[in-house]
Amino acid sequence: MDKFTKLTGIAAPMPLVNIDTDMIIPKQFLKTIKRSGLGKNLFDEMRYTLDGQEIPEFVLNQPAYRKAEIIVAGDNFGCGSSREHAPWALLDFGIRCVISTSFADIFFNNCFKNGILPIVMPQEVVDVLMEDAKKGANARQTVDLEAQTVTTSDGRVFPFNVDPFRKHCLLNGLDDIGLTLEKAASIDAYEAKAASAFPWA
Amino acid sequence: MAPRTLYDKIWDDHVAHQAEDGTCLLYIDRHLVHEVTSPQAFEGLRMSGRKVRAPEKTIAVPDHNVPTTPGRDKHIDNEESRIQVEALDKNAKDFAINYYPVSDIRQGIVHIVGPEQGWTLPGMTVVCGDSHTATHGAFGALAHGIGTSEVEHVLATQTLIQKKSKNMKVEITGSLRPGVTAKDITLSVIGATGTAGGTGYVIEYCGQAIRELSMEGRMTVCNMAIEGGARAGLIAPDEKTFAYVMGRPHAPKGAKWEAALAYWKTLFTDEGAHFDKVVTIRGEDIAPVVTWGTSPEDVLPITGRVPAPEDFTGGKVEAARRSLDYMGLVPGQKLSDIAIDTVFIGSCTNGRIEDLRAAAEILKGKKIKVKRAMVVPGSGLVRAQAEEEGLAQIFIDAGFEWRLAGCSMCLAMNPDQLAPGERCAATSNRNFEGRQGRGGRTHLLSPQMAAAAAITGHLTDVRDMMGVEA
Numbered sequence: 001m002d003k004f005t006k007l008t009g010i011a012a013p014m015p016l017v018n019i020d021t022d023m024i025i026p027k028q029f030l031k032t033i034k035r036s037g038l039g040k041n042l043f044d045e046m047r048y049t050l051d052g053q054e055i056p057e058f059v060l061n062q063p064a065y066r067k068a069e070i071i072v073a074g075d076n077f078g079c080g081s082s083r084e085h086a087p088w089a090l091l092d093f094g095i096r097c098v099i100s101t102s103f104a105d106i107f108f109n110n111c112f113k114n115g116i117l118p119i120v121m122p123q124e125v126v127d128v129l130m131e132d133a134k135k136g137a138n139a140r141q142t143v144d145l146e147a148q149t150v151t152t153s154d155g156r157v158f159p160f161n162v163d164p165f166r167k168h169c170l171l172n173g174l175d176d177i178g179l180t181l182e183k184a185a186s187i188d189a190y191e192a193k194a195a196s197a198f199p200w201a
Numbered sequence: 202m203a204p205r206t207l208y209d210k211i212w213d214d215h216v217a218h219q220a221e222d223g224t225c226l227l228y229i230d231r232h233l234v235h236e237v238t239s240p241q242a243f244e245g246l247r248m249s250g251r252k253v254r255a256p257e258k259t260i261a262v263p264d265h266n267v268p269t270t271p272g273r274d275k276h277i278d279n280e281e282s283r284i285q286v287e288a289l290d291k292n293a294k295d296f297a298i299n300y301y302p303v304s305d306i307r308q309g310i311v312h313i314v315g316p317e318q319g320w321t322l323p324g325m326t327v328v329c330g331d332s333h334t335a336t337h338g339a340f341g342a343l344a345h346g347i348g349t350s351e352v353e354h355v356l357a358t359q360t361l362i363q364k365k366s367k368n369m370k371v372e373i374t375g376s377l378r379p380g381v382t383a384k385d386i387t388l389s390v391i392g393a394t395g396t397a398g399g400t401g402y403v404i405e406y407c408g409q410a411i412r413e414l415s416m417e418g419r420m421t422v423c424n425m426a427i428e429g430g431a432r433a434g435l436i437a438p439d440e441k442t443f444a445y446v447m448g449r450p451h452a453p454k455g456a457k458w459e460a461a462l463a464y465w466k467t468l469f470t471d472e473g474a475h476f477d478k479v480v481t482i483r484g485e486d487i488a489p490v491v492t493w494g495t496s497p498e499d500v501l502p503i504t505g506r507v508p509a510p511e512d513f514t515g516g517k518v519e520a521a522r523r524s525l526d527y528m529g530l531v532p533g534q535k536l537s538d539i540a541i542d543t544v545f546i547g548s549c550t551n552g553r554i555e556d557l558r559a560a561a562e563i564l565k566g567k568k569i570k571v572k573r574a575m576v577v578p579g580s581g582l583v584r585a586q587a588e589e590e591g592l593a594q595i596f597i598d599a600g601f602e603w604r605l606a607g608c609s610m611c612l613a614m615n616p617d618q619l620a621p622g623e624r625c626a627a628t629s630n631r632n633f634e635g636r637q638g639r640g641g642r643t644h645l646l647s648p649q650m651a652a653a654a655a656i657t658g659h660l661t662d663v664r665d666m667m668g669v670e671a
Contacts, residue, residue, distance in 0.1 A: 016523070017516035018396060018496050022633040027614045031266060031281035033240035033288055035349075045635045050621070074516045076397040079430065080633060081612075082332040083238065084348035102397050105432050106332060106346050113350035163364070165224045176350070177251070180358045183218045183226060187254075187360055190217035190228050198214075200453035200461040201230045201325060 002115040003173035007096050008142040009069030011133035012059045017074035021107065024078070024086040038085055039092030060093070064136035070143065072126065072133045073100040077118075078107025087114045097143045099150065101126050112166045113176065117145060119160045128152065145171060204471035206368045207437050208403045211343040211468070215326050217360055226360040230325040231342075233311045234261035234298070234352070236289040237614070238330030242353035243292040252296070254359040259298040260320055263289050264310045266614040267303055269577050269604035274304040282615065296356075309580025309606040312336040312549040316420065317580055319449025323438035323465040328355055333549045333630065335426040339419035340446070341438035341468045343403070346427060366432045367477040369402035370470075373410035375484040380664040382559070383418030384551060384628070384647035386410065386482075387425040388490045392500030394480060399431030402478060405470060406436050410484035416445040417555035424550045425630055428497040437469045488671070491536055491660055492632045492645040494524035499632070503650065503662045504671060507534040527634055528642050529622070537660050539644070543625040544574040544655040545637070546648055547604075548611040551628035552579025554586050556648040561592040563652035563666060569600035570658030571626075575617070576601050577609040599655070613638045626654040 029041045047058050054061045060068060071077075071090075077100040078086060087110045090098070098111070099119045111118045121129070132139055132152040139153035145167060151157045169176065180187075194201060205213070218226040232255075239261070246252070253259055266282040267273055277283040286303065293300035299320075301308045307318065312333055315321045327337045327344035330352040337344035347361065355361055371390055391398075404426050406419075414422065419436050426434025443462060446452045453461045488502035499521075501508070509532035510522040525532065530539070546552075546560050557578065576596045578584035584606055587593050593603050610617040611629035619625055619641025628651050632643040644660060653661040664671050 015516065015519070017520045020496075020631075020633045022631070022636050026635055026639070027612050030237050030614060031279075031285055033244070033285060035241050045639055050639065074520075076400070076430070079396055080332065080631060082330055082334075082346035082348055084241075084330075084350060087348075102400055104397075104430060105400060106348060106427075110348035110350065113348060163224075164222055165220070165362075176362060177249075177354050177357050180226060180354065180360060180362065184358075186218035186226065187228070187358060191359075194228065198230075198324075198461075198464070200322065200457040 001113070001173045001175065004096060004115050004117050004145055004170040006142065006144045006146065007069060008140050010065060010067055010137050011070035011072050011129065011139070011141045012065040012068035013130050013133040014059060014071055014073045015130055018076045018079055019073055020080035021078060021083050021086045022080055025083065025089040030083055030085050035088050036092060038089035039094070042089040042093045067094065069094055070097045070099065070141055071095055072129045073098060075101045077103050079104040082106045084110045087111050087116050091116055099126065099129055112170060115170065115173065117143065117170060119143070119150065121158065121160060125158045128156065204474040206470045206474045206476065207341060207405055207435055207468055208343065208368055209474070211324055211326065212365055214324065223364055225363050225365070227326060227363045229328050229355050229359055229361055230258060231315065231320050231327040232259045232355050233315055233327065233329035233334065234259060235265055235311050235331060236263040236285040237265040238349050239292065239352055240285060240288045241349050242356055243296065245353040246356055251357045253298060253356045256296060256298045258359065259356065260315065261289055261293045261298050262301040262308055262311050262314050263303055265608045265612065267607045268615050269607045269609050269617060271605065273605065306581035306585065309583065310549045310552060310608055312424070313552060313579035313583065316340065317449070317582060319446060319452035322446060322452065322461065323442060324468050328361060332427045333424050335434045336420050336424040336549055338423035338426065338434040339416060339436050340442055341435060343433055343435065345433040366403045367401055368475065369399060369404045369431065369478040370476040371404050371406050372408040372479070372481045373406065373484050374408045374481060375410060376413060377410050377484050377487060379669040380489055380649065380667050381487050382647040382649060383414050383421035385487050385490050387422045388492070388497065388500045388645060389482060389487050390480065391425065391429045391497050392490065393482060394429050396428060396496055396498045397430045399426065399429040402431050404429070404431045404434045406434060411436060412439065415555055416441055417553040420553065421550055425497065428630060438465050489647065489650050489663055491650065493528065493530060493536060494521065495527055495632055495634050496524070497630070497632060497645065499524060501536060503536055503660060505536050507532050507536065537662060539660045540624065541626045541654045541659055542572045542623045543619065544571050544651050545610045545625055545627040545629065546651050547577030547579065547609055548629035549579065550630045551648050552577060552583065554583050556628065557583070557587045557592050560648040560652040561595040563649055563663060564599040564656065565595050567599055567656045569655040571655050574601045574655045575604055575610070577604040578606050580606045610637050612636060626651050626660065
């Protein structure tokens, strides 16, 4: 997993609430057995017509946002299915950070496993960041994970919370499985205990 | 010890390691696997030279993109689907996990197969790379969906890195009225709390109306906990649960059964245990409902009318406008006037035998008025039982297609899809834009209501057909 430390980039405004995982990456693209290559189909049905032409009004098709690295979104971003193809598609497109008032639980977890930072901010801060993002490509926002701040293009700074363990993993690009296997003795001990306490399990 | 909730008890019994900041390694008793969210996880194991830690606790079945028409065990036309199913065949063999291939009569939707085969037991932790894993909560098991990275983590370590969620109680008091089902309960709860209302919580469903549900109904309720944003939904096990589990192929037997039963009877929320959020709904107030929009929270009684965007506040105003445009609906229109092209009965929400019985009861001796209607049983065994009970013939005589088991048109990864603009009454769980096929329009409802819509050709209050007062 790539590290996430500090990012200064274009933020795309997507004020729609309840942007679901079927919108982020429709099911026909889940048939892959790879993690890569999904960026071209990110938001496919909002981004392209039935015959594959770009829909010019869609935010990521607009010249100012084609290289966006941050999305500022409406409430409950990533609701729906557990498909990790959603963060894979965001990452493959170049998105490393999503900011919203709330995220669906599984999507939120999946982001951290892929070097994407989801940030929860109060409504009034999301409103400020959304307006800033609407200024276009010259308006770059800065996300500093170490300092836990987001800075608007005109220098307003907003702090955010992040789970310390997840922050540590993102800053260092750590692999969860490797970390867990360091605790193998605890798992062995649990299994031994469970074998007598719950022999049917 | 302080009074604990059901969730607290299951959690406490599965913590294998706890760090100072509260991050836990939660031990996983059952890991269910399907073809869509697992290939990258198995590939990850291969690349790092890791094994499956507990293959005997890992159960795989292809369901998401298998066709539901005959001949699929010989050949799957769609190359990408075929490659995914073949990858699961190979991974199951290479890693020696339990497997129900397409050719096995026990194959079906993973969340129907798990309980049916007795893999899902009260008090267990159950995960799967699928959000509707919440279904298994009906047994008093802590069950939730995970992403592919977490699938790989569970395969390699049999644990999940977790922080505890908050406790939420959803109580349905009293009894349901005739014509009202588990599906109407679960949709009504989401209608009341919103799709983010459960975010950060594990829900325990309780109350008389929940106790009165069959196990099938309880699975329908828990299945859609995720649609309300919750990590999991739970129902305390009781005599109905034990009766359902007893004798299933992988349920404990003999002395182990007795030991398990004694433990299972301790799985309830203690008097005075703390809930961070409580929602109470009167069972008598729940009506047969349908969705009108493109979010499962867009729920109204069938007697209602299509709302206007101005009826909402905040970001929902624009979302409702977009939904109505997508759904081709006009504010003020009666929901029961909405004409239906297609009816889909099936899915992990409503693809069990009781669902098929309920729909067949309405359809008996009638003919469909919609362009197409299909029943997709949740498993090969549900299908066989429905044939034995004569339900299949009722569906066929009414004009339904009688399909093989799978997820089918719930997510339309296989050939069962809606065309742009096609309007479907579906017993599944999501009405998102494009969910059942690009441009397809989905109305979620119960199996009874789906059957009623099939007969009249429009959304219909099933109570009118049952001679029951609304």
